Amino acid sequence: MLSVLTCALGALVAGLGAWALTGFMVRNAESDARILRSHLQVPVAAVLGGLAGMAGSWAEMLAFVVLAVASGLLTVIDLAEERLPDAIVLPLIPVTLVLLTLAAAVTGEWWSLLRAVEAGAALFAFVFLMMIFSPDLGFGDVKLAAITGAFCGWFGWGAVLLGFAAAWMTFGVLGVVLLATRKRHGRSSFAFGPFLIFGAVLGVFWAGCVLPW
Template identity: 45%
Template sequence: MSVVVVLLTALAAGTAALALGPWMRRVARVRSRWLSSGAHVLLAGALGSGAALLARSWPELVAFTVLALACALLAVIDLATYRLPDVIVGPTYVVFFSALTLAAAVDGDWDRLGRAAAGAGVVLVGYFVLAFVSPSGLGLGDVKFSGVLGGFLGWFGWQQVLLGTLAAFVLSACVAGTLLVTRRADRRTEFPFGPWMVAGAGIGALWVPGVLG
C-alpha cells in the first residue's frame, strides 16, 4: 500500500479508537489510568499503519485494520482489568474471517484462507492445553483471543504462526522477569498477557519478505 494509504489507515484506526473510547470504558467497568490515557488511540494508529503495510488488497486492508482496532482496545482493557471481553473478541472473529474470505475470493488464493483457519485452530488448541495445565498462567480470554491472532499469522505462513506465538511468551517472560528482579511485582502478581499476544503477532506478521527482509 502507498504512503498515503498507510497514513489514512492509521488516522482512520486512531479516530475509530477515539470514538469507541467511552464504550471501551463501559465494557471495562473499572476506573484506570490506562483507559483514560489515550493509549488505545495511539496504539490503534500504530497498528493501523502496520495493517496497511501488510495488506496487498482492499479486503486484506479491511481485515487487518479491524483486527488492529480490536487489538488496541483489548490490549488497553487487559492492562486495566486483566480481561479480554467476549463482546470485542467475538465480533472480531466474524468480521476478520469474513474479510479474509473476501480477500481469498478476490485473489483466488483459497490456500491462504485454509491455512489461516488451520492456524487459528492450532493456536487455539495450544492455548487451551496450556490454560488447562496452568490455569493461573492463562485465562479463557487469552485462549479465545489466541484463535483470531493465529488466523492472522496463518494467513502469512506457518513460520509466522510459530514466531508470533513464541514471541508473545518470550516478551511476557522478559517483562515479568524484569518486574520480579526489580521487586515491582512478586509471584502472586497478576500480569496481563493480551498486550504481549498482540506484540508477538506483530513481530510474527512483520517477518514477511519485503517488510523486515
C-alpha cells in the same frame, strides 16, 4: 508514494475508529483505572493501522484495520484489568473469518484462508491446554490466540510459529524483570493479550527473514 499514502490512511482510519469506540470500551470495562481514560487505544490502533496499510489489497487492508482497532481496545482493557471482554473478543472471531474470506475472494488466496483457519484453531486448542496449567492465562487469551493465529496464518506457518514464540518470549522477559525489580511477586499475574498482539505483528514482519521456509 502509494504505500505511504495507504499507511497514512490505515493509521488515520484505525486511530479514528479507536477514538470513536472509547465509550464502548469504557462501558465494557469493570474498573475506573486511569489507563482507560488515557486514550492509549488511539496510538496503538493508529500504529497497527499504519502497518495494515502495507497490505497488498484493499480487502486485506480492511481486515487488518479492523483488527488494529480491536487490538487497541483490548490492549487497554487488558492492561487495566487483566481481562479481555467477550463483547469485543467474541464477535471479533467471526468478523475476522468473514473479512479474511472477503480478502481471499478478492485476491484468490484461498490457501491462505485455509491456513489462517487452521492456525487459528491450532492456537486456540494449544493455548486452551496451556490455560489449564498457567495462572497467567484466561479464556479471553485463548480466544485472542485464535484471532492472532488466524492473522499470522494468513501470511504463513512461519509467521504463526515466530509470532507465538515472540509473544511468550517478551511475556517471559518482562515477567523476569518485574520479579527482579520486586514489582511482581511469584504468584501474581499480568496481561498476556498485548503480548499476543505484539508477537503476531513481529511474526508477520520478521518471519520472512528469520524463517524463510
